[in-house]
Amino acid sequence: MEELRGKELVEKIKAECLGFVQEHHCIPTLAVLRVGEKESDIAYEQSVKKRFQGFGLEVKDYHLDANCSNEEFMKVFRFLNDDPEIHGILVFRPLPKQINEEEMLRYMKKEKDLDGITRENLAGLLLQDENAFAPCTAEAVMQLCKHFEIPLAGKEVCIIGRSLVVGKPLAILMLNQNATVTVCHSKTENIKEVCKRADVLVAAIGRAKAIGSSYCKEGATVIDVGINVDEEGNLCGDVDFDTMKTVADKLTPVPGGLGLVTTAVLAQHLVRAYQLLEEK
Numbered sequence: 001m002e003e004l005r006g007k008e009l010v011e012k013i014k015a016e017c018l019g020f021v022q023e024h025h026c027i028p029t030l031a032v033l034r035v036g037e038k039e040s041d042i043a044y045e046q047s048v049k050k051r052f053q054g055f056g057l058e059v060k061d062y063h064l065d066a067n068c069s070n071e072e073f074m075k076v077f078r079f080l081n082d083d084p085e086i087h088g089i090l091v092f093r094p095l096p097k098q099i100n101e102e103e104m105l106r107y108m109k110k111e112k113d114l115d116g117i118t119r120e121n122l123a124g125l126l127l128q129d130e131n132a133f134a135p136c137t138a139e140a141v142m143q144l145c146k147h148f149e150i151p152l153a154g155k156e157v158c159i160i161g162r163s164l165v166v167g168k169p170l171a172i173l174m175l176n177q178n179a180t181v182t183v184c185h186s187k188t189e190n191i192k193e194v195c196k197r198a199d200v201l202v203a204a205i206g207r208a209k210a211i212g213s214s215y216c217k218e219g220a221t222v223i224d225v226g227i228n229v230d231e232e233g234n235l236c237g238d239v240d241f242d243t244m245k246t247v248a249d250k251l252t253p254v255p256g257g258l259g260l261v262t263t264a265v266l267a268q269h270l271v272r273a274y275q276l277l278e279e280k
Helices: 007-024 039-054 070-082 101-107 119-126 136-147 167-176 191-195 258-279
Strands: 029-035 058-064 088-091 156-160 180-184 200-203 221-224
Touching: 007 136, 007 258, 029 039, 029 070, 029 258, 039 058, 039 258, 058 070, 070 088, 070 101, 088 258, 119 167, 136 167, 136 221, 136 258, 156 167, 156 191, 167 180, 180 191
Parallel strands: 029 058, 029 088, 156 180, 156 200, 200 221
Antiparallel strands: none
């Protein structure tokens, strides 16, 4: 069984970003907008800042109290959206219930929407617009498959999970590569039998170690999107790694797999956003 580790791909993307920054004598800048003090958000924010520094990119963080009003939030958001020195915006979601997320999405410039959450970028994904940003995690799966030369054209791909962050956009990206795609979810009947048809199985349901070897056919490639904490406090994925490695031919570990690539794709998107905004 081959472990699909993300480090080599991350180094490749890092070199591309550093090369662009050095060639163009610029510093693409990301604004991180966080409401509240959720531990997972803070941890990811710190991870992004550390990683981007190594990529030659800048991160500016903006924090608001969890009880802030929609007016306060939108004032900061509009400032970042209009600031020519800010080339991308990362907003931690879900936002508190008093914040009008739809209003934010209406105003966000698609070039600054690095994680592909606006309607313009999601529509662009369907239309195969090369300037549209796909959600970073979904694109990370595609780049991982390309890097490890995992064939997709004509192959059966099964995605467990139908979120707008991973499942649905990933299905479109896979279709664009001529894969035959099945999306499974909580209402799928005989889900294990459906999953066992897949040449490539993607687990994206957000439940620790929920997908074991009984979901996988012998020799399949398994990509674990999940980042969870198990009962012992250890980081783990949606896949039960220990059982899955007995049947899968290729498998991403957690940590050390797709998560690393997702953050690198965010950096890659920031560089592209800089280019798109400079061209306007």
